Amino acid sequence: MGHEELLARHRAVMPDWMALYYEQPIELASASGRRVTDREGRTYLDFFAGILTNAVGYDVAEISDAIRSQLATGVLHSSTLYLIRSQVELAEKIAELSGIPDAKVFFTNSGTEANETALMLATQFRRSDQVLALRNSYHGRAFATVAITGNRGWSASSLSPVKVSWVHGGYRFRSPFKDLSDADYVKACVADLREVIETTTAGDVACMIAEPIQGVGGFSSPPDGLFGAFKEVLDEYGILFVSDEVQTGWGRTGEHFWGIQSHGVTPDAMTFAKGLGNGLAIGGVVARGDLMDCLTANSLSTFGGNPIATTGALATLNYLLDHDLQANAAKLGERLVDGLRDIAADRPAVGDVRGKGLMIGIEMVGPDGAPDAARAVAVLEGTRERGLLVGKGGLYGNVIRLAPPMSLTEDEVEEALGILEDVL
Incomplete structure (x- = not known):
């Protein structure tokens, strides 16, 4: 055909x-x-x-062989109601690589689902439905992630489970601050962030979520240090910071293993997906232990962190690091x-x-x-x-x-x- x-x-x-x-x-x-x-x-x-x-x-070969070895056991799936050795080993490695204190990891099937989970954690932890997002951003195709996507071409609905306020910073080439020096660009964006918090929110915002480099937005990024400066303002208000590393994780940016590390800041949570599975469907959230553990209802993931995906992802991560x-x-x-x-x-x-x-x-x-x-x-x-x-x-x-x-x-x-x- x-x-x-x-x-x-x-x-x-x-x-x-x-x-x-x-x-x-x-x-x-x-x-x-x-x-x-x-x-x-x-x-x-x-x-x-x-x-x-x-x-x-x-x-x-190293990744394909690992997947075949898991297939040979006959256990393609068990759900998170059972212990999964490769899931635990992968979580241990990601928690260590994250640099987040007392980190815990929850696995999903995609970046969209990872960002949905991060929003649920942040809004529950802060008891607030207010979220800060960047213009020109993209965070996924589900209900909440479309709401925090600042790109009309990918925003399929104006309905939203969260109240979103938009800040400048991610797309410099056509920004009103484009012609400023790096330092002045950062100052202008920080001033905008503070004004947005003061004028468009009730103050008790749950989180800011941001891509260190905007993926769907055209691989655009701010000067190094912007998100570090943002974090200082966020900390004044107790606002959590979530770095969307779905496209920037696993060393792709070259200078750092995570994109956010260019800004000299450790986020409260990071979301990841894409490259970790080298083609297998896997995503997740790595976050501070108290943030990850804030949910009071039961939850699980039927397919997130399944034996095939985590075995392949562990082999992928080891290959990335070893080579x-x-x-x-x-x-x-x-x-x-x-x-x-x-x-x-x-x-x-x-x-x-x-x-x-x-x-x-x-x-x-x-x-x-x-x-x-x-x-x-x-x-x-x-x-x-x-x-x-x-x-x-x-x-x-x-x-x-x-x-x-x-x-x-x-x-x-x-x-x-x-x-x-x-x-x-």
């Missing part, structure tokens, strides 16, 4: 609002390393990794950004190249500097035609997103730069 026939069947039974890439969508049939092959036999260098999820790459993929992300990310900025120097259609590690955004603009989504689509299609898969996002749909597996090689960076130079 070719792509055209499968697309027709897809459209007949799948929702219209479930997006597909490309004018002629493709089905991925096999993969190895950093390359995927579609059902019609075309092979591509993958620079989006299943939306940052295949963090290590494809067909990694120091964080250092590889830092080294090759720097080369990728430098190469893209060289390419962009004489291409006015590229308004901005930004990012950290292997999490890089290319913002496409028109002659007047306005967002140009059509050019981003042209880049998306042009790279696919030349054998490179990239992502797309941003508030205006005009940002190309690059997030290859962290096991990327130098030769593959140069290959991708050559394709991007041709297309741009």
Whole structure:
């Protein structure tokens, strides 16, 4: 069956609002390393990794062998009503890596579910339904996470179980504070935060939730130190701080294992997902013990932390650490950004190249500097035609997103730069 026939069947039974890439969508049939092959036999260098999820790459023996060993036991599932050894071992490792004092971990099936859990914990702990979120943010597709998503293109409903107040800071390129120095930008955003608390809330806010680098928002980020400065204000009011590490965790930003560490602050909780499973469905929350234990009703997760997912995730995490993929992300990310900025120097259609590690955004603009989504689509299609898969996002749909597996090689960076130079 070719792509055209499968697309027709897809459209007949799948929702219209479930997006597909490309004018002629493709089905991925096999993969190895950093390359995927579609059902019609075309092979591509993958620079989006299943939306940052295949963090290590494809067909990694150490991870596949671990999953097969669990499958061989016959125990694919048991629920959290029973002890799960791989779940406990994974939680121990994440709690230690988090840097959060007396940390405890709860596993879910996705980043959306992780953020829903974090909101439930924070609102219960603080006995408040007020939440601070950043403009241009994205935190998931469920009821509460849509409510705290500050991006109209991904906000499907105005209904909300929480009262949200919006602050500046995450998307600098089109911010009213864009032309300020780093230090003055931070001061302006901190002043905005304080004013938002004083004028739009009752003061007893449950939490602020923020992505250190906004993922769907186009891999945009504030100057280092902003969230540290925010935390000082939040502490004055007793407001909890939740770092959404769904896209920035596991060393992808290169300089740190968690994105929030660039800001010199330890959050009260962090949410995670995507890269931890290297393709398996897993997410979770790591939080202070008193925060995690604040629920007074019974709860569990039928599938969260299941033996297959946690066995694969533990193998993925061990592989990331044993092979120091964080250092590889830092080294090759720097080369990728430098190469893209060289390419962009004489291409006015590229308004901005930004990012950290292997999490890089290319913002496409028109002659007047306005967002140009059509050019981003042209880049998306042009790279696919030349054998490179990239992502797309941003508030205006005009940002190309690059997030290859962290096991990327130098030769593959140069290959991708050559394709991007041709297309741009």
